[in-house]
Amino acid sequence: MAKTLIKTLTASGSASLDFVDGTSGVVMDNTYPVYEFIFVNMHPASSSAGEGWMFQVNADGESDFDETITSTVFRAYHTEDDGTTELAYGTAQDQAQGAGYQRLTNYTSSANDGSVSGILTLYDPSSGTYVKHFMATSQDMHGDPVATNSWHVAGYINTTTAIDEISFKFDTDNIETGTIYMYGVS
Numbered sequence: 001m002a003k004t005l006i007k008t009l010t011a012s013g014s015a016s017l018d019f020v021d022g023t024s025g026v027v028m029d030n031t032y033p034v035y036e037f038i039f040v041n042m043h044p045a046s047s048s049a050g051e052g053w054m055f056q057v058n059a060d061g062e063s064d065f066d067e068t069i070t071s072t073v074f075r076a077y078h079t080e081d082d083g084t085t086e087l088a089y090g091t092a093q094d095q096a097q098g099a100g101y102q103r104l105t106n107y108t109s110s111a112n113d114g115s116v117s118g119i120l121t122l123y124d125p126s127s128g129t130y131v132k133h134f135m136a137t138s139q140d141m142h143g144d145p146v147a148t149n150s151w152h153v154a155g156y157i158n159t160t161t162a163i164d165e166i167s168f169k170f171d172t173d174n175i176e177t178g179t180i181y182m183y184g185v186s
Contacts, residue, residue, distance in 0.1 A: 001185055005181060008180070011178045012176075013045060017168045017180050017183050027184065029128075030126040033185070034140075036182075036183040037119070038183070039138075039180045041115040042117070045173050051110065052105055053105040057122075059162065060163070060166070065165070067158070067159055068157065071093075074152050075087075076150040080147060101169065102155070105140045111143065114141040115178065119137055121135050132157040135169070138152070
């Protein structure tokens, strides 16, 4: 497999980071069968509360990020003080034919050293026949208590219309800093 860097977006107090086919050098069509989005040190702007990191897509010709998603989520959790460990299903983060943004984390710390990093893989978004499968693995620093979270999210976007836009954001706050790299995989 070969990866081709398509676009790099860097946040600076941004509400969201969006990749839109045909704009600013973004290619999100049948050029590649697989697209990877590598997000590095995404840090929420708020100094008071952590934020959930999430994504949503647009089908070709649509104007809102609200495609129907069915997903599954689990995480491994371990506090810095070694007081709590957990491997659990994320019932509050999954969707069953939901149209909201899909959470990739639940609570990323906004402390100065808090952030989330990971990879989202989107399979064959230009297909006009099949639903669009995705998988994500991310690692974040949880806020209270301070802990490490390893998140595993997978599912499908329930449309046979081509996907040509993807948006990343925190649920209620801006992205203070962080970088997302978009790759085409062939």
